[in-house]
Amino acid sequence: MTRSGVDLEVRELTIEYTSGGYVVRPIQGLGLEAARGEIVLLLGASGCGKTTLLSVLAAILTPTAGRVRFDDIDVTGLRGATLTRYRRHTVGVVFQAFNLVPSLTARENVQVPMGTAGLSGRPARQRAESLLAEVGLATRARHRPGDLSGGEQQRVAIARALANDPPLVLADESTAHLDYIQVDGVLRLLRQIADAGRLVVVATHDDRMLPLADRVVNLTPRRDTESRPPETVTLDDGDLLFDQGDTGELVYVVDRGAIDIVRRQGDGSEELLTTVVEGGYFGELAPTFGLRRSATARAAASSTVTGYTVRDFRDRVRPGTLADAVTDQGL
Numbered sequence: 523m524t525r526s527g528v529d530l531e532v533r534e535l536t537i538e539y540t541s542g543g544y545v546v547r548p549i550q551g552l553g554l555e556a557a558r559g560e561i562v563l564l565l566g567a568s569g570c571g572k573t574t575l576l577s578v579l580a581a582i583l584t585p586t587a588g589r590v591r592f593d594d595i596d597v598t599g600l601r602g603a604t605l606t607r608y609r610r611h612t613v614g615v616v617f618q619a620f621n622l623v624p625s626l627t628a629r630e631n632v633q634v635p636m637g638t639a640g641l642s643g644r645p646a647r648q649r650a651e652s653l654l655a656e657v658g659l660a661t662r663a664r665h666r667p668g669d670l671s672g673g674e675q676q677r678v679a680i681a682r683a684l685a686n687d688p689p690l691v692l693a694d695e696s697t698a699h700l701d702y703i704q705v706d707g708v709l710r711l712l713r714q715i716a717d718a719g720r721l722v723v724v725a726t727h728d729d730r731m732l733p734l735a736d737r738v739v740n741l742t743p744r745r746d747t748e749s750r751p752p753e754t755v756t757l758d759d760g761d762l763l764f765d766q767g768d769t770g771e772l773v774y775v776v777d778r779g780a781i782d783i784v785r786r787q788g789d790g791s792e793e794l795l796t797t798v799v800e801g802g803y804f805g806e807l808a809p810t811f812g813l814r815r816s817a818t819a820r821a822a823a824s825s826t827v828t829g830y831t832v833r834d835f836r837d838r839v840r841p842g843t844l845a846d847a848v849t850d851q852g853l
Contacts, residue, residue, distance in 0.1 A: 529721055530690070535588035535632050537574055538767070540788030547767030547814070552588070554725070554739060558689060561716045561734055564725040566741035567812065572725035573618070576692045577743070579723060579806075580613050581605055591720075592690055610639045614683030616693040620675045622667040627653060629663040635685040637696040643827045654682040657711055667686050680711060691715055693724045697731060709734050742812045749837075753829040757781075757821035768815045770808025772829030779825025785817040790797030797822055806835065 532667045534555040538547045548571025570635035581597050592595040592612065600608055605775035614635075636642065641649070654663050657677040657850065667675055676696060683691055696704045696712065705728075713734060716722045716806045724731065727747070732738065748769060753772065757763060763774065763811045766786050780799045786791040795817055798804045808815050809832045 525690070526682050527557055528555045529558050529593055530554065530593045530723075532561075533589050535575075535578070535590065537578060537583070538586040543788050545592075545766065545788060547583075549588075550767055550769075552739075554737075556721055556737055559716055559720050560721055560736040562723045562737045562739065563731055563735040564720070564723065564739050564741055565727070565729070565732075567727055570814075572727075572740040572839070572840070573694050573742055576615070576694055576723065576725050579690070580615050580635045580692055581608055588660040601784040610635070612688055613690045613692060614686070616676075616679050616683045616691065616696055617638045618695040619677045619697060622675060622678060622682075624667050627664045627666055628659060628670065628674075628681075631667070631678055632682045632685055634722050635682060639686045641686075649685070650681070653684055654678070656684075657681045658707070669814045671704070673700055673707055674699065674710060675709065676704070676708055684715070685825050687796070689720055691722045693722065695726055695728075696724055697726065697728045705730060713776065739810045748831060749834050750831055752834065755827050755829065757825045757827070759821055759823050761821045763821070764805070765828065766815055769814050770805060770813065771831070772809060772827050773803060773806040773826045773832060773835040774819070775803045775835075777826040777828055781827065782820050782822040783817050783826060784820060790817075798829040801837075805829075806832070 532552060535549055535552040537549040538545055540816055548569070552575070554562070564575055566572055574583065578585050579597065581600050585598060588598070592636050596613065597606060597608065623634070625635070628651045629647065630651055633646045636646040636649065640802065651660070651663055654763070657680055659674060659677055659681070662670060662674060667678070670678065693712065696708055700708065709731065712722055712724065755763065759780070763781065764770070776798050778800055780797050781804065783795045783804060785795055786792055804819065805815070807813060
């Protein structure tokens with residue numbers, strides 16, 4: 523363990539990547555601690571960074587900043603043979619689309635990662651059959667994926683993730699596209715896996731999984747539906763109001779001056795989307811829909827802006843009385 527009671531430790535994790543030529547930052551400054559025997563839910567809407575975070579925990583993706591430790595392993599610093607060993611023996615991944623090989627039987631699919639870890643022949647076959655029995659598929663070992671239901675394929679994928687007995691299991695949308703009977707079986711199975719002394723991290727948007735979790739990490743920024751006093755901010759020319767990728771709580775009205783809305787691109791340059799002048803407003807989509815800011819707001823001159831919660835903006839400001847908004851920018 524990294525310290526008493528903690529097996530997984532995530533500190534100040536930030537993840538950025540380029541999509542469509544623009545910089546996307548789905549995770550910023552994330553902290554997390556968890557222990558074996560627990561189920562951790564990464565909860566949030568599509569695009570909030572759940573799968574991206576799983577990729578970092580699996581050492582498939584390197585974060586922009588921060589660190590991840592599991593047991594005494596610095597996951598973010600792994601290279602070469604130690605990286606290969608971590609992927610083969612420490613972490614098991616259950617993919618959203620199952621990623622089963624169509625031409626192989628269920629047993630053969632479970633055996634695939636064993637071969638990369640040096641286990642083959644009869645011992646590998648016996649272990650695969652034992653794992654399939656544990657997930658309730660002893661009689662389906664010789665069936666190919668096309669002959670299995672969605673829930674059965676998910677169970678094969680879980681058995682495959684356990685092939686090399688990893689202490690950390692990562693599951694991406696493990697209940698997606700499953701009916702309530704299949705979901706019940708998968709939930710019970712995930713609980714059994716954790717109770718056996720493993721740490722299970724599940725990325726999901728399915729709130730049916732909430733009662734299962736020991737910890738919940740909400741990756742979708744919470745929408746502020748409460749009323750609170752407006753916040754007035756005075757900015758000098760060039761001052762930053764908010765940055766691309768920040769969480770968004772307020773809608774802003776320009777009282778004086780002008781605000782440039784710019785989007786950072788993958789090559790480090792910026793694209794000017796629009797300039798909001800006195801009487802205009804911006805930034806309504808992020809707090810309304812629980813998104814991150816998709817662009818940066820910076821003063822184009824000495825300016826004063828007032829920030830309102832979504833509720834207050836609708837009740838007090840009456841958008842129809844203001845200049846055109848930049849609703850198409852998703853701020």
